Amino acid sequence: MEVDDTTSRGTKRKAEESSIASQAPKRIKALDQDVVNKIAAGEIIVAPVHALKELIENAVDAGSTSLEIVVKDGGLKFLQITDNGHGINKDDLPILCERFTTSKLKAFEDLSSIGTYGFRGEALASISHIAHLTITTKTADSSCAWRAHYADGKLAPAKPGKSADPKPTAGRGGTQITVSLAKKSSFNLLNETQVEDLFYNVLSRQKAFRSPSEEYAKILDVVGRYAVHCTGVAFSCKKHGDSAMGISTPSNASTVDCIRQIHGSAVANELINFEVSDDKWGFKASGWTTNANYHVKKTTILLFINHRSVESSAIKKAIEQTYSAFLRKGGHPFIYLSLDIDPQRVDVNVHPTKREVNFLNEDEIIESICAEISTRLSQVDTSRTFTTQSLLPSAKVPVSSSSKSQSGRSNSIQSKPSQKPPPSAPARPYENNLVRTDPQLRKITSMLPPSISNPSTPAPSSTTYLSSRKTPTACCLTTVKHLRAAVRESMHAHLTEVFASHTYVGLVDPCRRIATIQGGVKLFLVDYGMVCNEYFYQLGLTDFGNFGAIRFEPPLNVMALITMDVQREKALGKPEDEGVPWNDVSRMVTNQLVDRRAMLLEYFNFDVSPEGELVSIPLLMRGYTPSLAKLPRFLMRLGPCVDWLNEENCFHTFLSELASFYTPEQLPAGRNEKDGQGDAHMDEESNDKADSDTTLDARKEEMARVLEHVLFPAFKARLVATKGLLRGVIEVANLKRLYRVFERC
Missing domain, CATH: 3.30.565.10 (Histidine kinase-like ATPase, C-terminal domain)
Known part of the structure; x- marks a missing residue:
């Protein structure tokens, strides 16, 4: 019988021995060099x-x-x-x-x-x-x-x-x-x-x-x-x-020649050059990428940051999303990217093998590179090449009647396998796989009443924007990084891909905040209020410390605005609000904002004067102004709904309230849209209602314009769809399933 030597491996010990051993802690010693x-x-x-x-x-x-x-x-x-x-x-x-x-x-x-x-x-x-x-x-x-x-x-x-x-x-x-x-x-x-x-x-x-x-x-x-x-x-x-x-x-070979020699002519023949730089973010990028005629099953990316070969899942994912609008599903590109960043903005000492580096303004730099690649692809890809098989190898070449009347020698020549068969007509594509991507086609909103129809072109904005000389600052707060990581961990990959490659169809119901988008061969109903809330929250995390400002001239009285919402709450008389000291709410919330005005101004560009006057609020997006009718409600909720004692909870709750303020409001139904409404009496009250309906219709048209030309393009560019948005997106049609139903009929 062989007996195993237990001195070189772990052995089980009884509970009594384990407890005795645990009472004497092991000494800490330095490892041998x-x-x-x-x-x-x-x-x-x-x-x-x-x-x-x-x-x-x-x-x-x-x-x-x-x-x-x-x-x-x-x-x-x-x-x-x-x-x-x-x-x-x-x-x-x-x-x-x-x-x-x-x-x-x-x-x-x-x-x-x-x-x-x-x-x-x-x-x-x-x-x-x-x-x-x-x-x-x-x-x-x-x-x-x-x-x-x-x-x-x-x-x-x-x-x-x-x-x-x-x-x-x-x-x-x-x-x-x-x-x-x-x-x-x-x-x-x-x-x-x-x-x-x-x-x-x-x-x-x-x-x-x-x-x-x-x-x-x-x-x-x-x-x-x-x-x-x-x-x-x-x-x-x-x-x-x-x-x-x-x-x-060889040493005198160009970049394209090296790509041709190492990766093949199929890649080198479809390369396009791109260059982009921005002194604001301190970077310069150049490289070669394939056009839409080339695609493979797996993305090949040669990435060099400051001439060091590295890997970046964020850059790879962003490039794949950019190409999703140009390649068929399952197709991926080849790209060589050389990124030169100001060395003071790069931390190279973060990985033992120097495989990864960290650099400031990562999101902005990636967005600039992807925008340039998208522009270059749209310029060169006016036509695409497709490889087709005109005739199966085992098929016989049809012989026409005129050839039968020719001599036997000519017939024997035509029957040789080396003779190329005449090209056949390309196969007709199945209609259930066709995807509408032409934005000039008729939209669903053109079938709805004119009061909520969508304008074909974006209306010029009457807002004046002023540039600031303030240098963008990099956010190094650990709490903000934790909040950003929480968003990435809750990402839903398929839904993010749908938003990144969607085609906006139209506004369905501004009262319920419902719009339609097309993703591939599927049609979705989207609760754009829920999506806007999530997008503006993510935008607040991304631009933390670098917000613009909406300034009020003259400044507004904070206490007066909060009092307006307090009176509204008191009029509603909700049971859960019993015992609330309504008379002191306006003063308490105003004092909180005044006491924390330095932090609000530094991080959010939310400016409150020592006298309690509102000078400015954060600007999150150009081309879209939130409804200022929600401003009293927003200011009032900054008191009880923001955790001012914990830093991470403070940033999370404040940005959540800011996102709710920026989310488009639910527009009420107009007089012509309600059942049982007549217009027999044309008195003064009826004229006031008519003016109100005119204002409401103008607001609906403005909202339709903003959704199509501002908000949904922004979702397509940088929205990370989280799992919580699954409740706000419903699939209503699938072209392939519809064809199966019609085929049975």
Whole structure:
């Protein structure tokens, strides 16, 4: 019988033993430095591709114009990169692989203006702790090259018993690729980095890799990304022992040429260039993206922020939503995007592998880029190319009667399989898959009474907007970030996609605040009051601290406005309001607003003077002014409905009340829309009602214009539909289901 050794694994203990052990707390001790280094190495070098990425960035930082990469077993056995950069001084070799040794950073403040790929000095140190590292380097003023071996961050002898000091060697390196580089290059510089047996001392990490071919594919992807981005640098990558190159790009190749060579002509032939910049947000973006003739099942995005290859789910999602209006369902684009942002606005030190970065004004920058891409797509995509099959391969070519009367030789020629069949007419599309996207087609509102008909063109706004010289500020409050994260967590993906690609149909009922939109082949009834409330709340979080202002000249008396709503509440006489000190409500709410006027002005541009006069309220959207009849109600609710004691609850409740104020009101039915109304008596009261109906009709027409040309386009651009909006969106028609019903009839 074999007995397992329980000393190397956990064992069960009785409850009594567990309670006794828990009474004596374990002492805290500092980890051994070797353990610390291996933990750090495991965070930075997760796979061979991460090691190669660090080495490529070091080579490009060194001014290289040619990089040659050799890989064996997906980089686990052998990984070599040879460049013609500046090289490393012999005196720097002893500390080269120690942690936090770098020539690119001296003080922490330098991070705000860092312009190189690396800056922490951890790449080579991490690699030396989990692999056998050999570096051969030669500078311009050195008479020979120097070769050094490293282990655990320090110089190590090449063989046991030998000296660990760097050894002089020939400047061509130790491989054929290095020899070819030295012969062909006009530089007297050489820098070769060789990594062997990656993760040899981390067996669990080695076993986690599936196959060398998958790791090699990841390496080719990274090399291809940098080959596209780094113009003027030649890249080559191949497997060890193979003569064929996996990737090979010359130094004089353009960006499009590199894309053509790496990703194929199908992508390169459909590329369009775009550029956008904005000094206000401190960024400049350029790149190449495919038009609507190209689409694949998965989005391919080559993203570089300040020349660093990174990933961004927010940018990818925004680009996919932009293309949803141009590509069929399931189609995705290819895009190469280089984004240069003011280094003072970027935090590069947020991820061990530098895969992610944080930057200010992310939403505004992404919106500007997507708007430029949408503009470029709409300019070039006047026609689209579709691939069709004119005849099935197994079908026979029909022979006309005139051909039958020809000679037998001509008949034999026509029957040859090499003869191309005549093109057949394209298949007629099924009507149940057609989607109406032409905004010039008749809308549903044209079938309704003229009093709520929708104008065909937006009416000019009579509001005058003044520009402010105030510099936009970035919101760094943790509470606001929590509220934004809560919105993202409650997002409903399908409903967000419907709003992002919808076509506005028309206003159905302004009394119940119902409009119709089309999403694909489906028709939806939308409670636009509920959607507006959610949108204005999200807009308040996005523009927090950067609101515009609606100014009142002369200023309004806050207490008088609140008193108007208090009198209305007292007249209603609700049972739950018994015991409310109505006589003191106006004074109490006014005092609260005056006491907190500094915070309200700084964060919301809500200006209340010390004398209790309302100077301005926040402006959330241009082209839309909320109903000022709701202002007394809004001011009164700022007292009991806002939690002024807790910061996060305060921001949440205030923005909720502000969103309710901006939400369009429910318009009452006019006299002509009510049942049982006659116009036999034309006295003074009837004339007043007629004037009231005229004003109401004008308000309905204005609301219809705002919904079509201001609000719903805003929903399409930046609304994140949450799960709570499912109650306000109802599917009323599905073209495919309707066709099934008609087919049965």
